Amino acid sequence: MSRIGKLPVVLPDNVEVNIINNNINVKGPLGELSLTFNENIEVKKDENSLIVNPKSKDPLSLALWGTTRANINNMVTWVTQGYTKSLEINWVWYKFEVQWNKLILSIWYSHKVEMEAPEWITIKLDDKLKNVIHISWTDKQLVWRFASQIKHKKKPEPYKGKWIKYVWEFIRRKAWKSGK
Numbered sequence: 001m002s003r004i005g006k007l008p009v010v011l012p013d014n015v016e017v018n019i020i021n022n023n024i025n026v027k028g029p030l031g032e033l034s035l036t037f038n039e040n041i042e043v044k045k046d047e048n049s050l051i052v053n054p055k056s057k058d059p060l061s062l063a064l065w066g067t068t069r070a071n072i073n074n075m076v077t078w079v080t081q082g083y084t085k086s087l088e089i090n091w092v093w094y095k096f097e098v099q100w101n102k103l104i105l106s107i108w109y110s111h112k113v114e115m116e117a118p119e120w121i122t123i124k125l126d127d128k129l130k131n132v133i134h135i136s137w138t139d140k141q142l143v144w145r146f147a148s149q150i151k152h153k154k155k156p157e158p159y160k161g162k163w164i165k166y167v168w169e170f171i172r173r174k175a176w177k178s179g180k
Contacts, residue, residue, distance in 0.1 A: 005065035008049040009073045012080055017050060019043055024072060028079025031120070031138040035075060037068045074140065084136040085147040086126075091162040094154070096133045098123050103133075107154040107164070115153075121146055132167060 011017060018025045024043060025034045037043065040061035044051045052069040054061035089096060089107075097104040103123055105113040117123055117135075121143065126132035135147050147166070156163035158174045165171055 002062070002066035002069075005052055005054075005069045007069065008046070008051050009069065009076060011048050011050065011076060013048075015076055015080060017045060017076075019045060024075075026072070026075045026079050028076070028138075030079050030082050033075045033079055033138060035071055037071075038064050041065060041068045043068075043072070078138045078140060082136050082138055083140045083143050084134050085143050086167040087133050087135070087147055087150055087164055088129075088167050089131045089133075089164050091160075094131075094162070094164070096125060096131075098125055098133075103150065105150070105153055105164075108162075113153055115150060117146060118142065 012028075014029050016027045018027075022039050022041075023034060023036050025032065038061070040055050040058065041064055042053045042055050044053070050072060052065060052072065054065045091108075093106070093108055095106040097106070101117045101119060101121075101123070103115045103117060105115065107113060121135060121137045124134045124136070126134060133150075135143055135150075137143050151164050151166070154162070154164050156165060156171045158171060159176060161173060163171060
């Protein structure tokens with residue numbers, strides 16, 4: 001039995017859920033998300049919760065039971081609270097600039113790198129730390145994709161410590177080669 005799958009998904013007052021066949025649409029104050037789940041999974045709507053159950057005891061439906069419930073719960077969370085990913089830039093001459101929905105990176109190339117953000121993603125500079133940027137929206141996958149695109153413009157360099165990295169990420173520093 002799935003410990004996660006047995007738990008109901010609690011719906012806040014400002015969230016609307018529509019279930020049509022194997023599709024679920026979740027609409028909240030920050031946006032709308034949809035998910036197509038496996039036909040071996042059954043989703044029922046109660047008054048203010050969703051209950052996810054497998055239709056049979058076959059291994060596939062039991063394997064997807066908890067995953068489907070977790071995905072639906074994440075969708076409810078994202079349309080109410082949103083999802084944020086933070087990036088940190090470490091080097092003296094590296095800088096972030098935000099103009100409308102465009103991110104301008106000064107990362108020691110011969111030119112400034114301009115990245116156009118999708119219209120739904122919001123980019124904000126941190127108020128206290130000048131080297132941190134926050135990317136947010138309701139869909140976690142799109143936020144991660146855009147953050148990884150920014151990160152891969154200048155990959156971590158472990159000798160001098162020049163990099164764009166996630167705030168939570170730890171990058172091991174290497175010692176310089178010692179000469180005789």
